[in-house]
Amino acid sequence: MALFAILTIICGLLYPLTVTVIAHTLFTDKAEGSLVLRDGQPIGSLLIGQAFLSPKYFWGRPSATSPMPNNGASSGGSNLGPTNPAQIDAVRMRIEALKRADPGNIAPIPVDLVTASASGLDPEISIAAAYYQLERVARARNATIEEIRGMIARLGKARYLGFFGEPRVNVLALNLALDRAFARTGDADPR
Amino acid sequence: MTAQSLVILLVFLATLLSVAYPLGIYLAKIGEGTPIRGLNWMKKTENFFYRLAGIPLDSEMEWKDYALALLVFNTLGALVVYAVQRLQAWLPLNPQALGNVSPDSSFNTAISFATNTNWQGYGGESTMSYLTQMLALTVQNFLSAATGMAVAYALVRGFKRHFAKSIGNFWHDVTRSTLYVLLPLSALFAVFLTSQGVIQNFSAYQEVNLVEPLSYQQAKTGPDGEPLTHAESNRMMESAIATTQVLPMGPVASQEAIKLLGTNGGGFFNANSAHPYANPTPLSNFVEMLSILLIPAALCFAFGRMVGDIRQGWAILGAMTVIFLTMTSIVLVAEQQAHPVLQALDVDQAPGELQPGGNMEGKEIRFGIGASALFAAVTTAASCGAVNAMHDSLTPLGGMVPMLLMQLGEVVFGGVGSGLYGMLIFSILAVFVAGLMIGRTPEYLGKKIQPFEMKMASMVILVTPLLVLGGTALAVMVDAGRAGILNPGAHGFSEILYAFSSAANNNGSAFAGLSANTPFYNILLAIAMWFGRFIPIVAVLAIAGSLAAKKRVEVTAGTLPTHGPLFIALLSGTVIVVGALTYLPALALGPVIEHLQLHALR
Structure with missing residues (x-):
């Protein structure tokens, strides 16, 4: 009984507190959630995906969280199985939304752009998924395709040594870079 | 399977073995209680704790006392977890002001964490206060893993000793496993994880302004907070706009x-290790996979050293690795397959330089197919149950393998301690089968295997299938069981079969579409977890006690060698045959049928 109490205090209080102190000393930003600031205000985390729906932004992975997508307070996937008609309907609807935003695009859609992520908060998309949206974003921003492609190249990550990690780019970082490089067109921004 | 996946798998195994070997040497010293150079101060601290708790410094226990101490210790653990959840609203460190957890969910979670299962019936970030996560859940993550190590040490002592009455001291084994192994390794891993972006703070959840406001549809709720329904149970929807996002x-x-080192698996978040705040980079993912299998693999080496023949440890590890490689390859191939309907819809599922392709539903892009499929195999080979992809959305065959790995009894690396003792029970069965074939009394590690050991070993091997198949059968027969199913057809059956396989084998992962946070599942699964954990443990300790009392028989020309390729084949064959005979009919009704249905879809 007393031993249980001793081990509880060590593992349940001393251990997490010690780790917190060390983590904060060494990696303050990361321990606090890798927040991104704009004009001094936190506008998200590099690790937590946000939903983007307008043509001028790159769209992230579909999210199955409720009530709204990319709900940070309630992570999770769709849990739909591959033979479930609901899963196939969901993919169909995502394809339609992408086509509506970019009717001229007839390229095959990369699979990660029409399937829900595991956490519902995936902050990244594949490079293929970014390329698929390239023309749409360039058009909406009055930018050249080369300019936008350069941004993807700068912010994207390749497979390390050809096998480690996946080719991907952070959606929030990419969209913030877009906003910085080009005027925030198309809507009246109160800020 | 892509070449990339194969390279990941091989690099992973090579890294695992090279880290596990030195750790095994250390673990053997912990089990034998030999002094460790440079750690005298730890020994003093340890002895100070024993004096404080009134535990004698040098007394040992017979197996019955050992088992009793273990049961008392774990029951106490379960009671504390239950109490903290039921009282969390009034306790400190609850910045979200989360309410007390319901009685049946608290009961399930208490059993789940005390049995090293760590099944999550709840959504972590929306249910558990920081205090509950630390003082109840984290503590059991340590202590249930230490309990597993203690049982493994006790069984190894049974083989090692002769004419002995005792098999060690449970209090010492638990304390030493925690203080010398789990605690320092966890602290090291935790700091590494924060370097990758895993959060570690006590702040309240942050609300940030979204870059782009988000309009979405949500169910209209009445004044009672319940969704309003319209005519034929269609929910009435209304538009809403979100301008902020909550960051947990x-x-x-x-x-x-x-959670990973102790093969626990119960996550801080609902999305478990798929959550970017829990597993942010490919490197954090690689290290997380390593830490799941690290101690189970190292214990094989420790076992070899403790019984004085390192080849015995290699044989056990060899059998585990053979099964692991085979199973992982199947998941890697299955998850890379293109979905036939998505193919018809002109979705690009081919792997390449720019994308992972394959079945990306329920997977994160930073892990792709290779690192997600490998994680799924690792977490179910070990009795961990953490997930970095949603297993419910795996392809039928990709989901069958994790299920089968659990059903084999969690002996392919397995849980911390429980993997080793489980595999040693299969070794006993393997030498028994071989003994029947060559007509000799079976022996293992110089101990005769006699009726008492065989009875206990059979119990260890048979109790989990009974719980899995019995529980599944019951759940599919009653309305309360069927009500939890999310996916229709064969997949729905798989959800239930997976749940009971996971609970009774103390894994904790799920086909999470199953709504298991109901009184029916909370109670039934808790029963499966408790008996699936402690009946085998008591039987294993009984074997340890009986073996320790025996004399050591000399190796003769007629002794079956229990190292080398022949024994590895015999052992892995026994594990596969027992598992397949028990579960093939059930698997045929779930994943096998679904696989055929999937490829008939157009």
Whole structure:
């Protein structure tokens, strides 16, 4: 009984507190959630995906969280199985939304752009998924395709040594870079 | 399977073995209680704790006393977890003001964490206060893993000793496993994880302004907060606009580290190790996979050293590795397959330089197919149950393998301690089968295997299938069981079969579409977890006690060698045959049928 109490205090209080102190000393930003600031205000985390729906932004992975997508307070996937008609309907609807935003695009859609992520908060998309949206974003921003492609190249990550990690780019970082490089067109921004 | 996946798998195995070997030497010293150079101060601290708790410094226990101490210790653990959840609203460190957890969910979670299952019936970030996560859940992550190590040490002592009455001291084994192994390794991993972006703080959840406001549809709720329904149970929807996003916070890294090292698996978040705040990079993912299998693999080496023949440890590890490689390859191939309907819809599922392709539903892009499929195999080979992809959305065959790995009894690396003792029970069965074939009394590690050992070993091997198949059968027969199913058809059956396989084998992962946070599942699964954990443990300790009392028989020309390729084949064959005979009919009704249905879809 007393031993249980001793081990509880060590593992349940001393251990997490010690780790917190060390983590904060060494990696303050990361321990606090890798927040991104704009004009001094936190506008998200590099690790937590946000939903983007307008043509001028790159769209992230579909999210199955409720009530709204990319709900940070309630992570999770769709849990739909591959033979479930609901899963196939969901993919169909995502394809339609992408086509509506970019009717001229007839390229095959990369699979990660029409399937829900595991956490519902995936902050990244594949490079293929970014390329698929390239023309749409360039058009909406009055930018050249080369300019936008350069941004993807700068912010994207390749497979390390050809096998480690996946080719991907952070959606929030990419969209913030877009906003910085080009005027925030198309809507009246109160800020 | 892509070449990339194969390279990941091989690099992973090579890294695992090279880290596990030195750790095994250390673990053997912990089990034998030999002094460790440079750690005299730890020994003093340890002895100070024993004096404080009134535990004698040098007394040992017979197996019955050992088992009793273990049961008392774990029951106490379960009671504390239950109490903290039921009282969390009034306790400190609850910045989200989360309410007390319901009685049946608290009961399930208490059993789940005390049995090293760590099945999550709840959504972590929306249910558990920081205090509950630390003082109840993290503590059991340590202590249930230490309990597993203690049982493994006790069984190894049974083989090692002769004419002995005792098999060690449970209090010493648990304390030493925690203080010398789990605690320092966890602290190291936790700090590494924060370097990758895993959060570690005590702040309240942060609300941030979205870059682009988000309009979405949500169910209209009445004044009672329940969704309004319209005519034929269609929910009435209304538009809403979100301008902010809530970012969860908390002491995640410290819990994530021990959750994996202790093969626990109960996550801080609902999305478990798929959550970017719990597993942010490919490197954090690689290290998380390593930490799941690290101690189970190292214990094989420790076992070899403790019984004085390192080849015995290699044989056990060899059998585990053979099964692991085979199973992982199947998941890697299955998850890379293109979905036939998506193919018809002109979705690009081919792997390449720019994308992972394959079945990306329920997977994160930073892990792709290779690192997600490998994680799924690792977490179910070990009795961990953490997930970095949603298993419910795996392809039928890709989901069958994790299920089968659990059903084999969690002996392919397995849980911390429980993997080794489980595999040693299969070794006993393997030498028994071989003994029947060559007509000799079976022996293992110089001990005769006699009726008492065989009775206990059979019990260890048979109790989990009874719980899995019995529980599944019951759940599919009653309305309360069927009500939880999310996916229709064969997949729905798989959800239930997976749940009971996971619970009774103390894994804790799920086909999470199953709504298991109901009184029916909370109670039934808790029963499966408790008996699936402690009946085998008591039987294993009984074997340990009986073996320790025996004399050592000399090796003769007629002794079956229990190292080398022949024994590895015999052992892995026994595991596969027992598992296949028990579960093939059930698997045929779930994943096998679904696989055929999937490829008939157009």
